[in-house]
Amino acid sequence: MPLLRNRKRFCQLLLMVILGILSFLVSGALFSAEIKQGDIAKRSDEYFLSVNIDYHLSEKAKTALQNGVPLYWNLLVKVQKYPGFFWDKTWLKVAKRYQLQYHALLNMYRVKNEDNGEVHSFSSLSSALELMSVIIDLPLINKALLDPEHQYLCLIKLDFKRDDLPLPLRPFAYIDPQWYLSSEWTSWPLKK
Amino acid sequence: MAPEKIKPPVNLSVLILFGLILLSLQLMSSAMQESSELSAMYSWLLLFNTLGSVVLLFLVGANIYALLQHTKRREAGSRLTARMMSLFVVLALAPAIIVFYFSMQFLHQGIDSWFNVEIDRAMEDALELSQASLDQRMRGQLRQTEQLIDKLEGFSENAATLEIEHLRELSGASEMTLFSRQGRIIASSSNNPADILPSLPEEHIWLQLRQNGFFMALAPVHEHELMVRVIVTVKSIESQYLQALYSVPVRIADLADSVEFASARYQEMSYLRSSLRMSFSLALSLVLLMSLLAAIWVAFISIRNITAPVKELVKGTKAVASGHYDQILPVMAQDDLGFLVESFNDMTNRIAQARDETRKVGVEVENQRAYLETILGNLTAGVISFDETFKIRTANQAAYRIFRVHVNQFVGKTLMELVETYVELVEPLKSIQHLLENADDIWQQRIAFLGPNGRQELLCRGTPLFSQEGFRVGSVVVFDDVTDLIQAQKNAAWGEVARRLAHEIKNPLTPIQLSAERLQLKLANKLDSSDGAILQRSIQTIVQQVEAMKEMVDDFSEYAKPSKKQSVNVNISHLIQEVLALYTLREGIRFKARYQSGLQIVNGDPVSIRQVIHNLIKNSLEAVGLEGLIEINVHRVLKNNTDYVEIALYDNGAGIKEDQVEKIFEPYVTTKVKGTGLGLAIVKKIIEDHGGAIWVDNGRKVGAGFIIQLPACNSELS
Numbered sequence: 001m002p003l004l005r006n007r008k009r010f011c012q013l014l015l016m017v018i019l020g021i022l023s024f025l026v027s028g029a030l031f032s033a034e035i036k037q038g039d040i041a042k043r044s045d046e047y048f049l050s051v052n053i054d055y056h057l058s059e060k061a062k063t064a065l066q067n068g069v070p071l072y073w074n075l076l077v078k079v080q081k082y083p084g085f086f087w088d089k090t091w092l093k094v095a096k097r098y099q100l101q102y103h104a105l106l107n108m109y110r111v112k113n114e115d116n117g118e119v120h121s122f123s124s125l126s127s128a129l130e131l132m133s134v135i136i137d138l139p140l141i142n143k144a145l146l147d148p149e150h151q152y153l154c155l156i157k158l159d160f161k162r163d164d165l166p167l168p169l170r171p172f173a174y175i176d177p178q179w180y181l182s183s184e185w186t187s188w189p190l191k192k
Numbered sequence: 193m194a195p196e197k198i199k200p201p202v203n204l205s206v207l208i209l210f211g212l213i214l215l216s217l218q219l220m221s222s223a224m225q226e227s228s229e230l231s232a233m234y235s236w237l238l239l240f241n242t243l244g245s246v247v248l249l250f251l252v253g254a255n256i257y258a259l260l261q262h263t264k265r266r267e268a269g270s271r272l273t274a275r276m277m278s279l280f281v282v283l284a285l286a287p288a289i290i291v292f293y294f295s296m297q298f299l300h301q302g303i304d305s306w307f308n309v310e311i312d313r314a315m316e317d318a319l320e321l322s323q324a325s326l327d328q329r330m331r332g333q334l335r336q337t338e339q340l341i342d343k344l345e346g347f348s349e350n351a352a353t354l355e356i357e358h359l360r361e362l363s364g365a366s367e368m369t370l371f372s373r374q375g376r377i378i379a380s381s382s383n384n385p386a387d388i389l390p391s392l393p394e395e396h397i398w399l400q401l402r403q404n405g406f407f408m409a410l411a412p413v414h415e416h417e418l419m420v421r422v423i424v425t426v427k428s429i430e431s432q433y434l435q436a437l438y439s440v441p442v443r444i445a446d447l448a449d450s451v452e453f454a455s456a457r458y459q460e461m462s463y464l465r466s467s468l469r470m471s472f473s474l475a476l477s478l479v480l481l482m483s484l485l486a487a488i489w490v491a492f493i494s495i496r497n498i499t500a501p502v503k504e505l506v507k508g509t510k511a512v513a514s515g516h517y518d519q520i521l522p523v524m525a526q527d528d529l530g531f532l533v534e535s536f537n538d539m540t541n542r543i544a545q546a547r548d549e550t551r552k553v554g555v556e557v558e559n560q561r562a563y564l565e566t567i568l569g570n571l572t573a574g575v576i577s578f579d580e581t582f583k584i585r586t587a588n589q590a591a592y593r594i595f596r597v598h599v600n601q602f603v604g605k606t607l608m609e610l611v612e613t614y615v616e617l618v619e620p621l622k623s624i625q626h627l628l629e630n631a632d633d634i635w636q637q638r639i640a641f642l643g644p645n646g647r648q649e650l651l652c653r654g655t656p657l658f659s660q661e662g663f664r665v666g667s668v669v670v671f672d673d674v675t676d677l678i679q680a681q682k683n684a685a686w687g688e689v690a691r692r693l694a695h696e697i698k699n700p701l702t703p704i705q706l707s708a709e710r711l712q713l714k715l716a717n718k719l720d721s722s723d724g725a726i727l728q729r730s731i732q733t734i735v736q737q738v739e740a741m742k743e744m745v746d747d748f749s750e751y752a753k754p755s756k757k758q759s760v761n762v763n764i765s766h767l768i769q770e771v772l773a774l775y776t777l778r779e780g781i782r783f784k785a786r787y788q789s790g791l792q793i794v795n796g797d798p799v800s801i802r803q804v805i806h807n808l809i810k811n812s813l814e815a816v817g818l819e820g821l822i823e824i825n826v827h828r829v830l831k832n833n834t835d836y837v838e839i840a841l842y843d844n845g846a847g848i849k850e851d852q853v854e855k856i857f858e859p860y861v862t863t864k865v866k867g868t869g870l871g872l873a874i875v876k877k878i879i880e881d882h883g884g885a886i887w888v889d890n891g892r893k894v895g896a897g898f899i900i901q902l903p904a905c906n907s908e909l910s
Contacts, residue, residue, distance in 0.1 A: 067463035105452035
């Protein structure tokens with residue numbers, strides 16, 4: 001029956017699409033950043049975060065960087081109730097924003113903290129990434145804002161800004177796993 | 193019919209959607225410019241347009257699938273829609289693809305024209321030149337710093353603190369610092385009094401310094417400032433390091449920055465060349481795809497609206513073709529198609545009226561035909577109509593009665609075809625066919641033939657039929673069996689003759705005879721012997737002839753008299769046995785009689801019937817002469833739902849000549865030397881007076897044969 005045959009073919013096509021998406025997600029994970037060794041400390045009524053981030057730049061990202069394309073990352077921090085519902089208040093902020101760029105004249109990599117304008121130059125990429133890897137005592141939230149009756153989670157994600165790439169690169173950055181340089185959300189409980 | 197509002201081919205929602213698609217494409221086009229504020233939304237716009245294309249593709253695909261299904265099912269208007277859509281797609285696609293192809297060509301060529309080898313080389317050279325220039329400057333400052341080492345050798349740490357200010361000023365450095373081997377600051381000097389803490393080398397600088405013994409590098413200080421860092425080893429008791437920071441002149445820094453910016457920009461653009469080309473191609477393809485899909489989709493809606501009245505018309509036409517004339521189609525628009533639909537409705541209305549009238553007329557015609565058929569069916573005369581090829585079109589029941597052939601076997605055949613089946617009708621059918629073929633006007637003819645029941649005589653009248661244009665379209669033959677009528681006329685004539693003969697001739701015969709006898713009596717003695725003999729012979733001749741004339745007159749009288757004087761049941765078998773008993777003593781003659789078992793009773797006059805048997809046997813005896821065989825068969829037959837007693841009488845005598853067969857039963861027809869020729873005429877008269885029939889058996893090859901059929905008496909049968 002042609003109808004059944006068409007349905008079978010449609011199911012096969014759907015399966016292939018799902019497999020393609022899964023493989024995309026798996027391959028995307030190869031170049032995603034990892035958040036390691038996180039620690040939340042409470043001093044006075046303020047919570048502070050210290051984390052170590054592992055960057056894995058893909059070849060395409062490195063090539064783009066070498067050709068003068070600046071790369072941007074945002075460190076996102078989110079504090080929410082646990083267990084919570086979607087209507088519960090969530091504090092979300094961009095804690096840090098980094099720009100990494102290569103300077104051909106000086107043959108150096110420059111890391112710029114977009115929040116305070118600090119610029120650091122490094123002769124090697126690893127040195128530049130190392131600077132961006134270490135976050136120490138990042139202020140999270142004041143304890144007074146939290147409900148003492150509830151548990152809270154702190155979630156952190158390093159978000160690679162594909163929208164800040166040059167315009168011609170953007171469409172391909174969304175479909176190319178080599179441009180998936182963000183990390184997953186990583187959570188830690190906020191101690192009372 | 194109330195006029196309806198003229199509807200646009202495309203409704204408002206479609207126009208709004210089309211506008212949204214155009215707006216989205218325009219926004220994406222604007223976002224392609226990096227300076228645009230919409231550039232941040234580029235990805236979202238691209239996604240939105242892609243989704244829009246997918247939705248449109250789905251809509252178009254669904255429409256194409258539906259159209260294919262309709263075409264496959266041969267639905268009304270589907271083929272017209274398919275043809276119009278194909279035409280539209282071809283007309284829209286061809287120029288769009290041509291424009292797309294050349295746009296892509298121009299686009300790619302335009303992007304490629306931004307880059308060429310010379311500019312590429314110039315950019316690289318400019319950057320290399322800047323690097324070389326700065327490098328040369330660094331090396332010069334390295335040498336300059338190295339020359340200062342000698343002046344520091346042998347100085348204590350305290351003395352070095354004082355000397356370093358002098359050395360900084362001497363070298364023109366912006367900052368100079370002396371570090372111990374462990375990296376401790378021994379002495380420092382800066383041209384900026386606000387700088388309390390000198391610039392400290394990073395870890396990798398120390399590593400490089402310990403490996404090479406010196407370090408020099410150019411580093412940015414602020415946004416557009418450059419600084420040369422030179423560190424050399426001071427060889428004293430304990431190794432020390434002298435770091436000197438030289439500011440790069442602003443002009444040189446600006447120039448280097450400008451060169452770097454341009455070079456970096458060019459390199460970035462060069463790197464993005466393929467992506468840029470792909471990106472523009474993607475956007476252009478998306479614009480083309482969306483425009484085409486939207487146009488095709490709108491075309492589907494428009495063409496569907498346009499062909500809707502055509503579909504209705506096709507449905508209506510099919511309904512009319514299948515005989516449903518009451519079909520009224522809705523008028524969807526007051527345009528040409530609407531006018532066509534109105535005309536169609538008028539047409540079907542008129543056809544319905546015409547059909548009703550035709551039906552009415554048809555009923556009338558049918559009634560008339562039935563009436564005519566009834567008349568024709570009840571006519572005693574046979575009526576047969578022929579077409580122009582002389583094939584029988586109609587025949588009435590009377591024709592069947594006359595020819596003894598069923599009407600159904602007449603229709604559709606020519607008379608010549610019937611001849612092959614019905615041999616006994618050869619003569620009349622051939623005669624009628626001949627007359628039909630040759631007569632151009634009304635004709636009339638008597639046709640006599642020997643049928644299965646004996647001689648029959650038909651009175652035929654025919655007329656050819658002509659159309660209004662004068663062409664011959666067939667003919668009609670009306671015929672009547674006048675055998676009985678003719679016979680009755682003949683019998684009446686002969687009866688009258690016989691009656692007059694009896695009256696006019698028989699009366700003078702007796703005086704003639706008496707007068708002759710008296711002459712003989714008076715004159716016999718007066719004449720001599722010879723004259724007396726003459727007189728006697730003459731008188732004897734006169735008396736004999738008068739006697740013969742008397743007999744003849746008696747025969748005629750007998751013929752003229754009614755033969756059925758009484759009516760009683762007569763057993764034919766017994767009667768024949770009685771008659772035969774009178775003749776069995778004759779030598780040389782053999783009689784062979786067969787009687788069917790059962791009673792063979794007829795109602796009639798036994799004397800007359802006995803006379804019939806006597807006459808026929810006498811004829812046979814005269815025919816066979818001294819020796820011969822006479823056969824008599826008596827049995828019952830069923831003919832035309834009537835029971836008959838059939839008497840068949842055969843002899844092996846001389847037989848009857850063919851030319852006399854037809855007239856053998858007419859008075860005064862005889863084959864014998866003696867005889868009045870009234871014997872068989874009287875026989876036939878008696879038989880017919882009893883409701884029977886007699887005829888000569890034509891199938892008899894030897895001698896003569898007569899067949900008599902008399903109606904059997906049913907009361908006796910039961």
